[in-house]
Amino acid sequence: MDDKKTTSRERVMLALNHKEPDRIPIDLGATIVTSIANRTYLELEKYLGLPLEEIKVLDYVQQLPYVSEALMQRFDVDFRMVQLPAATTSGVEIFEEGDYYAFFDRWGSKLHMPKKAGFYFDWVDFPIKEPAMAALDTYRWPLPDPMEVNMQLGTLAKQLYENSDYALVGSAVIGGGIFEQPARIMGMQNFLMALLSEPAFADRLMETITDIYIESCNRYLDHVGPYIQVFTYWDDVAGQNGWLIRPELYRKMIKPKQKRLVEAIKKKTDAKLFYHSCGATRDLIPDLIEIGFDILNPVQVSAKGMDTKTLKTEFGRDIVFWGGGVDTQHVLPFGSPQEVADEVKRRIDDLAPGGGFVFAAVHNIQALVPPENIVAAFDTAREYGTYGR
Numbered sequence: 464m465d466d467k468k469t470t471s472r473e474r475v476m477l478a479l480n481h482k483e484p485d486r487i488p489i490d491l492g493a494t495i496v497t498s499i500a501n502r503t504y505l506e507l508e509k510y511l512g513l514p515l516e517e518i519k520v521l522d523y524v525q526q527l528p529y530v531s532e533a534l535m536q537r538f539d540v541d542f543r544m545v546q547l548p549a550a551t552t553s554g555v556e557i558f559e560e561g562d563y564y565a566f567f568d569r570w571g572s573k574l575h576m577p578k579k580a581g582f583y584f585d586w587v588d589f590p591i592k593e594p595a596m597a598a599l600d601t602y603r604w605p606l607p608d609p610m611e612v613n614m615q616l617g618t619l620a621k622q623l624y625e626n627s628d629y630a631l632v633g634s635a636v637i638g639g640g641i642f643e644q645p646a647r648i649m650g651m652q653n654f655l656m657a658l659l660s661e662p663a664f665a666d667r668l669m670e671t672i673t674d675i676y677i678e679s680c681n682r683y684l685d686h687v688g689p690y691i692q693v694f695t696y697w698d699d700v701a702g703q704n705g706w707l708i709r710p711e712l713y714r715k716m717i718k719p720k721q722k723r724l725v726e727a728i729k730k731k732t733d734a735k736l737f738y739h740s741c742g743a744t745r746d747l748i749p750d751l752i753e754i755g756f757d758i759l760n761p762v763q764v765s766a767k768g769m770d771t772k773t774l775k776t777e778f779g780r781d782i783v784f785w786g787g788g789v790d791t792q793h794v795l796p797f798g799s800p801q802e803v804a805d806e807v808k809r810r811i812d813d814l815a816p817g818g819g820f821v822f823a824a825v826h827n828i829q830a831l832v833p834p835e836n837i838v839a840a841f842d843t844a845r846e847y848g849t850y851g852r
Contacts, residue, residue, distance in 0.1 A: 470628035471541035481819040487848035490823040492530025493542035493632040499828040510834035538841040543629040545620045569605040591649040594657035607679035617686025624690040633691040635683030640698020673720045677727040684731035694734040701742030743767040761826040762787030771813035785821040800839035807843040
């Protein structure tokens with residue numbers, strides 16, 4: 464296939480439909496889970512000699528920027544974002560509290576980041592203290608974004624769709640996933656205990672979150688749905704070595720709600736559905752396929768059971784692997800540029816055959832990663848990731 468005649472959108476759609484385009488699609492910055500930390504982003508732009516502009520914050524929690532057009536073009540990124548900031552609201556006010564910067568998210572939880580050497584904001588105080596139905600009755604639930612915001616995003620999406628050839632990525636999940644968000648409202652330990660000790664409370668909490676997400680997605684997709692090619696959702700249910708909860712509990716209490724959300728989204732858009740969960744997700748993949756997800760991210764290659772060659776053999780016909788392009792725990796931050804390049808080639812060899820692969824790092828590129836290693840990763844992906852070599 465002639466590279467000059469293949470647009471980014473065409474390339475992406477071929478890959479997402481398990482066909483081989485001219486080269487693997489490349490992503491950096493199209494989602495809040497395939498981006499780069501602010502500090503590393505600035506160092507990378509300096510290293511590449513790109514114009515330095517004031518950072519426009521995409522995600523306060525993870526300290527992510529809206530990646531500049533210049534950097535995306537430098538790395539031949541095939542995607543552009545039509546997405547609202549997650550876990551924050553446009554009117555968020557960051558204030559100082561002792562040795563920390565702080566803010567309240569739209570769910571009423573407080574977050575802190577150390578003033579000295581802080582990398583992220585973490586949740587430190589929660590509006591729901593006890594797993595009691597009365598707490599849900601009095602809790603101030605967040606509202607989806609107002610219609611005028613979604614109308615503006617719809618206008619942006621239409622312009623990008625008609626005036627560029629990039630694949631467009633969107634989301635309207637205004638917090639963590641259906642499993643994640645309760646932990647951000649009441650704390651992880653309390654929520655995990657509630658799943659077992661107060662299942663009716665936990666079920667109602669997650670059902671209400673699902674209802675809010677469906678309303679938010681409906682409002683967004685009414686304006687943006689015709690123009691996007693990918694819709695993202697994130698819900699970490701696994702850790703480094705396996706499930707965070709018993710798989711039977713996931714299938715009983717969380718999976719049906721995820722399915723309900725998926726069915727609502729599919730009524731509003733033909734976009735491919737992207738599921739992000741860190742960790743050892745190998746045993747989750749059949750559930751995702753059954754629910755109707757098309758894409759798995761971030762493909763954490765350093766987690767248990769996440770051998771890329773095996774994953775491709777077992778599931779490559781049914782799900783797209785978006786990520787897994789370079790190990791961000793060990794190789795990208797600590798390897799040499801040559802070791803990074805070799806790692807990228809290995810992952811491409813494992814995941815690219817037959818299509819169904821989008822190159823991205825495993826989750827966001829973290830602070831203090833050497834810029835020369837990032838350049839080695841993306842340049843190798845562009846040069847080595849062609850089909851018919």
